[in-house]
Structures are given as C-alpha cells and as structure tokens.
Amino acid sequence: MQLFKTPKIQFLKYKYIALAVTAIIVLAGVLNITVFKGLKLGVDFGEGTLLRVMMKTPATEGQIRDLLQTVGLGKSTVQKSGGTGREFQIRAVETVNTKAEERGQLEAHEALADKIVAALRGDDGAAERARGLVDLNILDEKSLTGLLESAFPGSGPEAAQRIISYRKETGIIADFQILDGLGLKPELQTFLKEKTYLGKLTVLSRETVGPQVGADLRRKAVQATIWSLLGMLVYIALRFKLEYGVSAIFTLAQDVLITMSFYSFTNREINLPIIAGVLTIVGFSINDTIVIFDRVRENQKLMRGKGLEEVMNVSLNQCLGRTVITSGTVFLTVAALFFFGGEIINDFAFLMLIGTIEGVYSTIYLSCPVVLFWQSWFGSKKAGRR
C-alpha cells in the first residue's frame, strides 16, 4: 500500500510565512505567560498543598467550596475528578507567611491540609466518636485487625484485610451493606456496625511541598534540560555539521515554547508528569528532525550541484509518507491516552496531542530554514565536501 506517489511539494517556499506564524504563536504565548495569565505551577514546583478526597455521597464543587468558605479558604481551587461526582481535587491557595522559618512553612502547609479536611468533615461523626466509635473509613489495617481480633479471635486478620482492600479499591466504604458482599460473618458485620461508623470522606492523596524543595525541583529540572540539550547539540554537530546541531536546538526551543504557549492558554498546571511530556515531545521532534537531516545528508551525495534548498525539498517529500504514518500512529496512541487514560494522564496526553503535530511542523519550518540561513550568512565552507 502506498500513501502517496512521491509528491513534489515546495515546502520551503513558504518558510517566511511559516516563520512569521511561529513568531506570532510564540510571542502570544510568551506574552500570556509573562504578562497575563502566567504559568500555573503545580504543587511539584510551587509550594503548597494538594488534596484529593473521595466523598461518601456525591457533591458539587460549589458545595465543597462552601464548606471551605466556612474556614476562610473559599479561594482554594476545587476540581471534580472522575465520573462518580464524589472525587475532588483541592489546591489550597492561601499563601504562607514567608517570614516564618523554613521549618514552620511546611508545617503551615500541613496545618492547611488538616484544616481543609476538618472543614470538609464538619461535625460529621462527632456524635459517634463521643460514643467511642471509630471511623471505618480512616482506620488502618493493623488497628482494624486488632479491633476485630478482640471480639472474634482468629478471624481478625482476614476480615480486616478484605475490608481494607475493598476500601483501597473503591476509595471509600459508602454503606455497611457492602460488607455483605465481602463474605463476612453476619455477627462480625453487626459488631462493626456497633463499634464503627462510616465517615463522610477519605483522603485519597495529599501532597505538601515546602518552599525549599519547590525551588530545588525547579532548578534541577532546568539544569537537566539544559545539559541534555547541550549533549544533543554536540552529538548532532559531530555526526552532521555544526549548523545542524544549532538548528536542532532552535527547533527544540520552539517545541518547548509553542507547547508551553498552548498550555498557558488552557489553565492547566505544570507538574512533573508535564515535564516528562515536554521531554517526550522534544524526543519525538528531535527524532523527526534527524530523520530528515539524515535524508538530506544522503541526498547531498546523490544530487551534486543542486542547491541545499532543493535538496531539502526533495528529502522532505521523499520522507513525507513516513512522516505522516509515524506521526499518525503516535497521534493515535496519544489520542487513546487522552480519551481513556484517566485524570492523571490527561494533562500529559493533551500536551502530547499538540506536541506530535508541532514536532513535524518544527522540523519542516524551523530545522531546515535555520540551516539554510546559517549557510547563507556564514557561507558553507565545506560545501564542496560531499
């Protein structure tokens, strides 16, 4: 099966238009990041607290926000996640007094997290606790085993294990009825109903990052990126020519800038998985660029006397089938992640969707032009060496 008869598109004829378009997108993005919205740093890079909670009964974001309002945390970001209407993600925005000692700061974030949980809980369970009951939705396995063992010697560990693994699986025990389905003895169920109650929420995850670590992670991420770019520059310059290495770096810078620009318009947060996403885009883009450069390198030997621009156009056309198929399959993969991958992968997949298309574009309209410009400015001393 053949996708195209080798086409003869004059890609590089439009290089100035493309450069202008690129410049506009990047400029808009940079403006948006620096002047208007800014990039939202996730809890990984900024400091603060991120909580994910699961409620016993479905609620709305508004209701959650109202609860937070009661303790003066109404400005926190509340996001529904998952399709159950019971799972929420809360990012606390209260800024902590920066003068406080470092030791105090994380603890302040911690206290913030506690405050949020306490606010969501309200007076839920207070009456039960006064009667000496414990919350089955908080109890850890060891303690539950101990509790059950005290009344049903010998069957504690197994029953506790079943209950806790159900809770782990679903996030929360919504109703004592489900104990039936876990194959627990009726008297054991009655015992649990007498000794425990079901709290209105569980905390699925809780992340608190202190200021020092946030800054440290930012610095390390930048450092790692710069070194890996340098590594690529050197390798490509050795395998091809200096200008190819330079143009690859330009291309990657564009990849990062454009994806970040798009990203800044969508209000999503920058987290570590997003950094992995950007690196992946960079990886695909460099792969794409090298495939084209490799073809150019080969064609320069075959097409003596032809100008570099023409050689590039021919190479781009020869590789077009491959480019479409490869990017197409990657796009397919990422689309699957985007639609079925779930909450956490979603941001990553979104980034990749932009990145796959952008990577191809940047190869054609930045990698190649940069090499052309470089050679026309500095001359190609080694043009004769083929």
Next chain:
Amino acid sequence: MKKNLQWKVALVLVVIAGSIFLAYPFDDTKIKRGLDLKGGIHLVLKVLTDDSINMETDQEIARLEDLLKKNSINFQKITKEGLGRIAVQGTLADQESKTRDLFDEYTRDWDYSFTGDRANMTLKPLVTQFLRDQSVEQAKQTIDNRINTFGVAEPLIQRQGADKIVVELPGVDDPDRVKELIKVTAVLEWKLVKGGPAADEATLLQATNGQVPDDAEVIKGDPKRGQGGYYLVDKVATVTGKDLRTIRRTQDEWNNPAVAFSLNADGGARFEQVTGANIGKQIAIILDKKVQSAPVVEDRISRAQGGVIRGRFTAQEADDLVVVLKAGALPAGISYLEERTIGPALGADSIRKGLLSGLVAIIAVMTFMVIFYKLSGLIAVAALILNVVLLFGALAYFKASLTLPGIAGIILAIGMAVDANVLIFERMKEELAVGKGILSAVSQGFSRAFTAIFDSNLTTIISAIFLFQFGTGPIRGYAVTLTISLVANLFTAVFVSHLLFDLTVKKSAKKLSI
C-alpha cells in the same frame, strides 16, 4: 539455514528467554511499581544538623570547665558565642602558655586564639563537616531502625544531598502515624520534680522568686498525656533512654496500655539510689522535653525491678513509643520538606486506566501496521512485542520501578520503534519503486534506514543520560525506561526484524508483502 543466520537466531532466542526469565511472572514481585502507581508515602526530610553542632559545643563547654579546673587554670566563665564558638573569659596572662599547652593536647578539634583576657575557640571546619555528616548518617540509621521495627515492606531510605533524607514507604495507609514515628526525637529522661505542676511559669517560680535555679529547668506537660501545666525539674537526668535494657508494651493495673522498662546495671544502680533517697517525691518521665507523667515515688525501686511508664496512652501510642525507644534517639531534630501521600485507590485507578488506554493504543497501532504493511507489518509487530518483553526484563534486572513518567518514556520509545520500522519499510518501497530486486530492496532498506534510526535513537539516549544524571526522581524514572527501551529498540527494530526478513523472504519470491 545459513550458518550466520543460525547464530543470530540462537542469540535472539537467548535474549528472549533471558528477559522472560528475569521478568516472569510479570507481576509486582518482579516489576516494581513506583509510589505514584502503587500508593504510599514519599517524604523528604531535612536533618537539622545545627543541633549536633550545638550539642557538641555544649559538651565541649562542660569538658573545658572540667579540664581547666583540674589543671588549676583560673578563669571567670566559659560562654557559648554561637554555633561551634566558645569563649573562655577572664583568663590570666601568666597562665597563657600553660593553657595553650592544654588546648594543644586536649582540644584538638578546636582552633583557638587569645585576645586580651579571653580565649576564643572555634570548632574546626573539617570537624564541623564530619559532625554534620555523621548526624545525617545516624539519623538515617535511626529512621531505618524505626521503620523496620514498625514493619513496612520494602521501605526505601536514602540520603539526598548534604543533609536530606528521602523516605519512601510503599503501601502504608496511615501517614500521620508514620510521620510522627519518624519525627519524634525520642529523648527519654527521668528527672526529679522540684516544683509544680503549676498553671503557668510565674506561679511555678513563685517559690524561687521568679528565678529558675541554676540546677533546674522548666518543662511543660504533654497535653496529649493529660499533663497540663509546667514542672520545675532537675537539670540533670537520673536515668535516660540510653540506660534502658528492655522495653515492651504492657498494661497498668487499670488495664490501660502502658510501657514497661528495665534498666541496665549502671542506670539501675542510679535509679535505685535516687528513688531510695526521694520516697514521697515526684519523678517526671520526660519524652522530647514534654512531661509524660510524674508519678510519686512510693518505694525504693531496686535495680532489677524496672518500672512502668503510664500516660493515658492508646494501644497504638504505646506501641509506637516502644518502637522509637528501641530504635534509639535521633541525633538531631528533623523537619519535613516535602511529603506526598498517594492513596492506594488512586494508584489502582491510575493503573487500570493507564493499562486500558495503553492496550487500546498498542492494539490500534499494531492493527494499522498489519493492515498497511501486511506480512512485513506482522514482523514489525513481533519486533514491537519483543521490545516490550526486553524492557520488562531489563526493569526487573535493574530493579527499577515503573512510574507514570516512566510510562511516558515507554510511549516515546514505542513510537520510535514504530518509526524505525516505518522508515525501513518506506525505504524498501522506494527501492522497489526504482526497480531493485526483492532481496536487494530488503537489504538496501535496512542499511539505508539504519543511519537515521541509529542517530535519532542515540541522540535521544544521550539526552536521557543527561536527564538521569541531573534530574530528580520522576524525571529519572522517565530517563531509565526511555534509555532501556531505545537500546532494546536498536536490537529489535533493526537486528531482529532484519533477521525475520532474512528467514521469511525466499530468493525465489516474486513479490514482497509490504
């Protein structure tokens, strides 16, 4: 079959078998999942190493006082000037050379200088460095002991940078308890009570005219233990946690959880003497500068007898106290810099969805390859599956854990693996189009596409190596899976699929299924 083909087939089979052997049965025991997938606690804590320097300074002051008095050197007082800085004030000029000799002989860890009637001493930088380092190492050991005594499967406790410790505890479902367990300094002391408890410091100090006597100190009660108020206690402890011989959970006479202890010979003797001399007085049991309980000494407690610590403990709190006392005290305080608790429900959910989407994606790509490239596509699919098998084998071998960013790395690698095959096949088509024979088209396809595949894979590997070198946790996870899969890719997409072509395409073939 040609001889060299036989060798190649054998090599490929060995590699496959090796990977399967390493990764079998492809579950948790072999492929470790990172915390983001499995759930658990990730803590970064900082050892406040200043504490250890402070302690060393205090001890040095005590030693100096002793040393100077013993050698009848006159001085007014010894003061603490700061971290690792001491001043001996009011020294006599005619004793300076004798003092210098003493310092040279006995305080080698300290630099000193004389100005007028005072000697300034500073802890040597190298010693400071050593003490700091040692306190981090000891803190790590202590935390390690505590976690092990508490019982967590596969904990990861390692140092990071100069003064940080990373603790990862997969599968733990009660973060607050563990955090508390790690954080308590666990300095346990028994001290005689001189006054109190009183509601506030002023009331407490009324008897001593608002002054804290030189040999005493004020310690707060621990509200958690029902001990409100302030106590005035001896500065010097009768016995400390270091004198403990055995310690276990027990019950007091009202069946409340309590902790029983016995003392070693030395501590036991002191305890016997002090309790004997102070019958009817209170003795405070102090944990981390908070009074847990202050029982009245009713009788002389003999050295063999030991005692019980009460304090309205829950069973869990009593258990944890036993754990930290057994594991020993921390040499310095710690503070948390970062903590992440990933609930297991989130982990399970991420995995289920991640797997589903990954599966959908891979099946879609494979279907496309087979439809588009027919038999050749089938070869590419075989190479792709082999790539994943090799990856799991390598992950098991390096004991690397699989994280979400790691999966991103795998996606990139699979994309590049597909690309490698596409490059080769498209090249074959081009060679066929210009009228080359089938065998020549196959071999030209591989050899011409090779430089592009090699360069792009190697460039990415180079960048991944730098990312690993300079990146932090999750970025490293990404770099590891990416590097492994790309190396595997060079083997599967080029070597193995070439071999499969050599094995399947006959010389007599009229048409290449591509």
